[in-house]
Amino acid sequence: MTKLTAITHKIRSKNAGPFWITIDIFCSDDADYRRALGGVKNEQVAHALGISVTDLKRYNLTNLRVIKFSFPRPIVQGTRFDRDMHGASFANLIAELDVAPQTVLSDE
Numbered sequence: 001m002t003k004l005t006a007i008t009h010k011i012r013s014k015n016a017g018p019f020w021i022t023i024d025i026f027c028s029d030d031a032d033y034r035r036a037l038g039g040v041k042n043e044q045v046a047h048a049l050g051i052s053v054t055d056l057k058r059y060n061l062t063n064l065r066v067i068k069f070s071f072p073r074p075i076v077q078g079t080r081f082d083r084d085m086h087g088a089s090f091a092n093l094i095a096e097l098d099v100a101p102q103t104v105l106s107d108e
Helices: 032-040 042-051 090-095
Strands: 008-017 020-026 055-062 064-071
Touching: 008 090, 020 090, 032 064, 042 064, 042 090
Parallel strands: none
Antiparallel strands: 008 020, 020 064, 055 064
């Protein structure tokens, strides 16, 4: 199996306000984008993040070759129990996901 990080240009996560986190998966070319589209399942991402799949929102941005996931922060940003105020650590959980080699899909 190939790790997602091997077929992407960049994976980043950041806060999207005090209540949401967003993860962006940037692909360098159309082939890698199509492979990521088919190889990254919502259930797989939700499991890696420890959240319910119903809390995960997915946006396939074909023109930019980006897959974006947004989900509620586990703890409101800036409270005393918030250990990642910028939401930057969540990208690491996604980067290590396995992508099957034969998986290639169109987002249409």
